[in-house]
Amino acid sequence: MKELISIGKIIKPRGVKGEVTVxxxxxxxxxxxxxxHITVFRGTEKFELEIESIRKIGDTVSIKFxxxxxxxxxxxxxxxELKMPADKLPKLSNDEFYVFDVIGLKVIxxxxxxxxxxxxxxxxxxxxxxxxxxxxxxxxxxxxxKAIIEEIDISKRTILLKEDGELY
Numbered sequence: 001m002k003e004l005i006s007i008g009k010i011i012k013p014r015g016v017k018g019e020v021t022v023x024x025x026x027x028x029x030x031x032x033x034x035x036x037h038i039t040v041f042r043g044t045e046k047f048e049l050e051i052e053s054i055r056k057i058g059d060t061v062s063i064k065f066x067x068x069x070x071x072x073x074x075x076x077x078x079x080x081e082l083k084m085p086a087d088k089l090p091k092l093s094n095d096e097f098y099v100f101d102v103i104g105l106k107v108i109x110x111x112x113x114x115x116x117x118x119x120x121x122x123x124x125x126x127x128x129x130x131x132x133x134x135x136x137x138x139x140x141x142x143x144x145x146k147a148i149i150e151e152i153d154i155s156k157r158t159i160l161l162k163e164d165g166e167l168y
Contacts, residue, residue: 004083013074
C-alpha cells in the first residue's frame with residue numbers, strides 16, 4: 001500500500017452546487033491539480049472521490065467532487081482530511097522539504113545542545129517559520145533561513161543550527 005500524505009482539509013462548503021473550500025497544507029498546488037481522484041478521510045470513514053473541477057481562490061482551493069451536488073452534501077465533509085500518495089507529490093530541490101518530512105525532527109545547536117522537536121511549520125511569504133517545542137515544553141519559533149540553519153538532515157531526523165544563540 002502506498003503511503004498517503006495529508007495535503008489539505010475541507011473547511012466549508014462553497015456555493016450551493018456541492019463545491020468545497022480546502023485549506024491547502026502545502027504551498028504546492030500541482031499535485032491537487034493533476035489528480036483525478038483523491039482519498040478523503042472523514043472520521044473513521046475513508047472515501048475515494050473523483051475530482052470534477054478545481055480552482056485556486058486566494059490561499060485556498062475550491063474543489064467540486066463528482067456525486068457531491070448540493071451544499072447540504074458538501075457540509076457533511078466539513079473537517080475531512082484530503083490525502084494523496086507520496087509518489088504523486090512533486091520532486092523538490094535538495095534544499096526544499098515537505099512539512100511532513102520536517103515535523104518531528106530534533107533541533108540541535110552546532111555544539112550539540114538539544115533545543116527541542118519541530119511541531120509545526122508556518123508558511124510566510126518571506127520565509128517559513130519553524131515551530132519547535134523545547135525541552136521544557138515551551139514554544140520556540142525560528143525562521144527557516146540559511147543564516148540560522150546549517151543543515152536539515154531527514155535521514156538523521158535532525159536540524160542543525162549554526163549558532164547556540166539568544167533566539168533559542
